Amino acid sequence: RTLHDRDFIEIVNGRAELRPEADIDALPEDVRQLVVSRLDRLSDSARSLLWSAAILEADFTVEALAALSETSDLDAIRLLVEELVSAQIIQEVERGIHDFRHGMTQRVIYETLSRMQRMKLHRLAVNFYRQQPRSIPQTMALAFHLTRCGLLPQAVEVVVQAAETAEAEQDIDGAIELYRHALALFPDEKSIHQHLERLQALRESALQPGE
Secondary structure, eight states, rough: HHHHHHTTTEEEEHHHHEEEOOOGGGGGHHHHHHHHHHHHTSSSSHHHHHHHOOOOOOOOHHHHHHTTTOOHHHHHHHHHHHHHTTTTTTEEETTTEEEEEEEHHHHHHHHSHHHHHHHHHHHHHHHHHHSOOOOOHHHHHHHHHHHHHTTTHHHHHHHHHHHHHHHHHOOOOHHHHHHHHHHHHHTTTTHHHHHHHHHHHHHHHHTTTTT
């Protein structure tokens, strides 16, 4: 409750998560140590896998974890995932997809990584998502990791290309959804606002009686 009162955490979908603007370094040391102490009980391999999971943030698969761990041994990754689930650090949110039980844990782990480690893992994530069948979640994941690599123009291009493809296929709602998600990643990108406004006007026009 103290953390909530001091605006360190917020409740999202019934789960305590660290606020995006919260200063990790300002967390009470006993809270940070509690997270670290839980990780110390894990095997070395499981702790290493958590670095990859922290980079992916949420809704990660065994395949994505394997790609960031630079291994093709999916069975070994599955065993490590089971260890992390048993330790109640991550949980299966739907079949084959896992997430951190507490967003605070993900943020603390992420902040323990050096800038070089983060960049390497984000680049591996970019390579992984470039090879996946394109969908809205996959597109936004790719754009997110490109952004974290400092490649904002490429991230914007990925979203715009996916939205243009959706529009060409008459999937206006899908294109709008892509641009809405994109605003969360790059809210100051004027071109995204312009594309979104144009598509929303197009949809409203199509819904007018007699059109």
